[in-house]
Amino acid sequence: MTDARLLIVGPQGSGKGTQGVRIARELGIPAVSTGDVFRAAVADGSELGQQVQSVIEAGDLVSDELTSAVVRDRLSQSDAEGGFLLDGYPRNISQVAHLDEFLEGRGETLDAVIELSVPRDESISRLSLRAREQGRTDDTEEVIANRLAIYERETAPILGVYHTRGIVDEIDGVGSLDEITDRILAALEARGLFGPAAA
Numbered sequence: 001m002t003d004a005r006l007l008i009v010g011p012q013g014s015g016k017g018t019q020g021v022r023i024a025r026e027l028g029i030p031a032v033s034t035g036d037v038f039r040a041a042v043a044d045g046s047e048l049g050q051q052v053q054s055v056i057e058a059g060d061l062v063s064d065e066l067t068s069a070v071v072r073d074r075l076s077q078s079d080a081e082g083g084f085l086l087d088g089y090p091r092n093i094s095q096v097a098h099l100d101e102f103l104e105g106r107g108e109t110l111d112a113v114i115e116l117s118v119p120r121d122e123s124i125s126r127l128s129l130r131a132r133e134q135g136r137t138d139d140t141e142e143v144i145a146n147r148l149a150i151y152e153r154e155t156a157p158i159l160g161v162y163h164t165r166g167i168v169d170e171i172d173g174v175g176s177l178d179e180i181t182d183r184i185l186a187a188l189e190a191r192g193l194f195g196p197a198a199a
């Protein structure tokens with residue numbers, strides 16, 4: 001398979017975590033979710049977890065230094081040598097610069113950025129459902145509003161940077177899980193990152 005270095009970007013409640021795992025499995029690359037790494041650290045009560053717990057519970061962003069260090073460590077593991085799918089990172093312009101620098105040092109570049117678009121009402125109702133089902137501490141109404149505002153203010157602008165590089169595939173995030181996965185795989189196939197051309 002062709003190496004694939006991918007990002008999946010979308011507002012909270014767009015389903016990017018679920019789709020990220022599915023796509024990574026299809027391509028045989030690790031899915032790296034910074035949110036999952038932080039939540040696991042909080043659950044373990046590790047030093048990292050203690051550093052980030054209050055920030056996550058408020059729905060604010062963990063510092064760029066700490067987050068970028070976590071990502072560098074994870075991408076330096078051997079299973080990420082042949083590609084990876086990042087979910088939840090980069091989340092602002094400064095993290096884009098960190099990631100560029102890190103990849104440049106390894107002679108690598110990003111191949112595609114999957115933008116999952118979902119109307120605001122739909123993402124809010126999915127998040128409220130998840131709050132009831134999973135009881136995530138950052139899925140309360142007030143914290144959701146904060147996270148969506150941060151997305152619009154800090155994260156959405158990163159797509160402009162990647163658009164100028166011609167690597168963004170905008171995917172309609174409304175539909176069944178399988179339909180959305182198929183749309184993403186078709187976009188990756190068109191880039192030669194999936195399917196017969198990538199074998």
Ligand code: AMP
Pocket residue numbers: 012034035036038055056057059060061062063064067087088089090091095138147
């Ligand atoms: P997520 O599951 O991606 O919504 O992430 C959950 C929380 O983890 C976020 O609300 C932030 O507090 C933190 N987090 C995850 N990724 C990042 C990142 N790239 N930069 C800063 N904070 C992050």
